[in-house]
């Protein structure tokens with residue numbers, strides 16, 4: 001049986017895999033033990049790629065909704081019809097009547113988000129959305145307002161201390177640069193600890209990484225700002241920060257000091273619900289390291305105050321000078337990212353939203369750099385007036401399960417003139433509501449580059465994989481679909497390297513060369529350099545941090561964006577919510593990727609429902625048995641779930657995943673499908689005022705017997 005090297009694209013980690021095929025079928029996927037980064041690691045999800053590609057529900061043709069449900073349609077005919085329905089909308093109401101949503105699986109295709117954004121820009125609509133604004137938008141968009149270090153931050157591999165705040169990369173394979181790389185994460189973390197790394201974890205539950213930590217701070221959901229402010233208080237008071245770095249490069253220290261003065265350790269610990277001794281120990285441990293970063297995940301970003309939390313995390317790293325210095329190797333070299341010199345200097349603070357950016361009609365929210373926050377999509381669809389969205393193209397996403405306020409999103413989708421999904425199955429809660437489903441190639445049928453995972457490689461590692469399986473039928477890659485629509489509409493696809501040729505659709509390699517033009521090594525060159533699909537490590541391309549440009553005087557600004565004032569206001573908030581004694585927090589399922597994977601037999605065998613994890617003493621207090629069905633109510637809505645006793649949670653907390661549930665089925669189906677926590681979430685209450693990120697964790701709830 002032929003075996004080929006490739007990399008997994010079930011998730012963003014891009015594990016190195018060996019793919020065994022028999023004719024047009026893939027029969028086995030396993031880890032590539034010879035790979036220098038992954039060393040043979042895979043997870044259970046990636047090993048299901050064979051079934052995923054050949055599953056009976058996998059769409060092998062595009063679909064059109066008719067009077068009797070979906071019927072197959074040739075993809076080119078579907079594109080003709082979709083373009084014919086978009087044209088009059090655009091003529092009558094302008095390009096803003098069309099919205100593009102690039103969901104998780106448009107990131108997994110290395111041409112996906114680039115082509116979706118190019119399509120939106122070519123069309124001229126401001127309604128371009130991605131799942132980033134349902135996820136961790138503060139670290140992507142608001143951190144730049146304090147300035148950034150051109151030489152890069154400390155990476156995990158060289159760290160002697162690490163601080164993870166609300167992420168669980170052993171399961172999620174996710175953490176920002178500086179956090180745990182998703183390459184065999186459990187082994188990597190254990191090895192680092194054996195080698196002397198000190199680990200601090202803040203999480204309301206004893207997560208997989210918290211179980212390995214030297215200090216686990218079981219912070220109350222949503223109270224990370226108090227915890228972080230208390231730690232900064234200790235670090236400033238005890239002068240544990242990098243005074244030379246701060247003097248050389250940082251403004252706004254006085255304002256930060258003033259703002260954290262309201263959080264002496266005892267006060268901060270009480271508000272955060274942790275012991276004062278642990279808070280002080282964590283502050284000393286973090287500042288006492290020589291290298292290593294504080295990094296956050298989805299937990300605190302979704303728990304309200306995402307921008308404020310990010311500010312305090314940035315402040316910790318800046319105060320402790322956790323950056324690569326002149327003459328050192330710069331962190332995270334990145335081969336497919338446009339080259340900018342790495343220097344021992346601050347990139348000046350940048351504001352990536354607000355005045356000067358396209359605005360939404362709702363809540364004063366604007367574009368974050370290129371994209372509109374998902375927060376406003378339902379209102380932009382439902383509310384008449386100039387700029388109203390009338391057609392939505394969702395690419396590799398599942399808005400019915402991913403967006404806040406599920407009933408409102410259902411009404412919004414129902415009211416669209418045209419809803420198109422690019423999806424591999426027709427059964428999904430969103431796909432099922434579509435007028436057309438465009439069936440895409442799946443990962444092993446596509447060429448791709450490792451651009452998504454290169455934010456974690458600490459060496460100049462790059463991959464180009466060829467398609468391993470033949471193209472089924474008339475299926476297209478996402479970028480070919482968008483090219484086809486742009487061609488029909490007479491709009492273009494502006495890419496980093498210039499306009500995409502519109503006479504004939506370029507092949508994937510040529511498209512990728514244009515999409516990442518200006519990068520260190522073009523995809524076509526990596527392809528040529530890759531013998532048998534192996535990775536290429538461009539050792540000579542690892543940038544060294546150069547001296548600062550003469551005359552550069554940019555400094556970090558810890559007073560930017562009135563963040564110190566926001567911390568003072570937060571200190572005065574009353575965090576109790578009358579009548580809602582619990583906080584429901586988010587988590588990831590080991591056996592799903594958001595809503596993907598529930599149809600695959602090995603993953604379904606591990607789990608069907610979405611349990612509500614609760615401390616056994618809380619269950620006893622409620623008089624609820626382990627395994628019993630409960631109703632969970634927030635001020636906004638209600639969801640059913642099976643209670644699951646879990647002593648690893650702090651009291652007063654319920655932990656559930658998202659991506660489950662089906663609003664078309666009643667509570668009887670909860671054991672088989674689980675429930676969607678987005679029924680509890682509103683986009684108009686508790687959202688972040690800059691990013692619009694809804695309160696998807698730390699949701700105030702009460703528990704009722706079903």
Ligand SMILES: Nc1nc2c(c(=O)[nH]1)N[C@H]1C(S)=C(S)[C@@H](COP(=O)(O)OP(=O)(O)OC[C@H]3O[C@@H](n4cnc5c(=O)[nH]c(N)nc54)[C@H](O)[C@@H]3O)O[C@H]1N2
Pocket residue numbers: 102103104105106131132134135136298302395396397398399401402403422423424425428431440441442443586587593594595596657658659677678681696
């Ligand atoms: N309450 C709450 N809400 C949340 C979160 C939370 O923690 N709590 N998390 C948020 C986060 S972090 C995110 S990223 C979003 C996710 O938001 P989305 O990206 O909108 O949701 P997914 O469930 O990942 O949807 C993926 C879709 O892609 C389809 N798919 C699978 N494989 C392929 C493929 O190869 N090609 C294509 N084209 N499609 C494919 C799947 O069938 C599925 O319909 O949800 C957010 N929503």
Ligand SMILES: Nc1nc2c(c(=O)[nH]1)N[C@H]1C(S)=C(S)[C@@H](COP(=O)(O)OP(=O)(O)OC[C@H]3O[C@@H](n4cnc5c(=O)[nH]c(N)nc54)[C@H](O)[C@@H]3O)O[C@H]1N2
Pocket residue numbers: 011104135165166167168169171172173174175202203204205207219220221222223224296297298299300303585586587588589590591592593594595655659697698
């Ligand atoms: N197996 C699997 N892997 C995935 C996904 C999946 O669905 N399944 N989804 C992918 C996606 S889209 C993303 S964005 C990443 C996310 O990756 P992560 O951010 O690592 O997500 P989680 O594993 O849910 O870790 C979040 C942690 O935050 C904690 N938490 C919740 N609320 C709070 C809070 O208020 N404060 C603090 N300090 N902690 C809190 C939770 O208990 C949880 O342990 O994972 C990706 N990887």
Ligand code: SF4
Pocket residue numbers: 008009010011012013014015041042043044045046047173
């Ligand atoms: S961690 Fe992600 S990339 Fe690696 S095997 Fe699992 S699903 Fe695939």
Ligand SMILES: [Mo]
Pocket residue numbers: 131135
């Ligand atoms: Mo995400």
